[in-house]
Amino acid sequence: MGWTSEEFGESHEGIVGAVLADGSEPKPASFDVGSGADLYETCEWWAYDGRMSRPRAAAVRASCACGWRGPSVPVPWAELDGDGLEDLDVSGPHRDWAEHIRAVERRTIPLPDDLAELLHTLEDRLVALADDAPAAALRAVAALDRLTRRVGREAACTIEEDDDLPWQALGRALGIDADRARSLVSRYLLPH
Numbered sequence: 001m002g003w004t005s006e007e008f009g010e011s012h013e014g015i016v017g018a019v020l021a022d023g024s025e026p027k028p029a030s031f032d033v034g035s036g037a038d039l040y041e042t043c044e045w046w047a048y049d050g051r052m053s054r055p056r057a058a059a060v061r062a063s064c065a066c067g068w069r070g071p072s073v074p075v076p077w078a079e080l081d082g083d084g085l086e087d088l089d090v091s092g093p094h095r096d097w098a099e100h101i102r103a104v105e106r107r108t109i110p111l112p113d114d115l116a117e118l119l120h121t122l123e124d125r126l127v128a129l130a131d132d133a134p135a136a137a138l139r140a141v142a143a144l145d146r147l148t149r150r151v152g153r154e155a156a157c158t159i160e161e162d163d164d165l166p167w168q169a170l171g172r173a174l175g176i177d178a179d180r181a182r183s184l185v186s187r188y189l190l191p192h
Contacts, residue, residue: 011066
């Protein structure tokens with residue numbers, strides 16, 4: 001189970017990844033989770049305990065789906081009880097990943113200050129309204145949904161017309177990968 005941020009989703013999903021003694025990362029570990037042809041695959045550190053022909057992790061580090069890696073921290077196997085899954089402190093790798101997410105946020109295109117403040121105020125007001133008058137909150141959210149689809153379509157059309165804007169640059173501005181940027185634009189171009 002990985003870490004995600006609401007804004008960046010799977011583009012920056014983080015895990016506590018395994019590091020082998022030679023400094024490399026192991027291939028994904030596969031697990032048969034029951035009947036069927038589907039196998040569960042993971043690169044999370046806990047899968048690399050040396051059992052069932054899998055290598056043993058020498059260290060752990062925060063790993064992000066975007067390719068970013070945090071610093072390695074040795075796994076103190078001798079100090080861990082049993083299989084060690086519950087005993088390893090992974091707060092350091094989580095802090096490293098959280099700092100990586102803050103760095104991604106700093107690289108994204110900034111919102112104008114007045115708009116960022118308006119969005120924050122709107123969120124606070126809608127959350128309170130959902131408690132006090134849920135039907136009114138739903139009406140407001142439906143109006144926002146219509147507005148965001150309309151403005152999203154306008155922005156997507158403008159982006160689509162700009163042949164000079166590569167998907168990689170758009171993804172970087174949004175803090176997501178190029179494929180997700182293309183998917184976001186496509187989503188708003190589709191009729192609703």
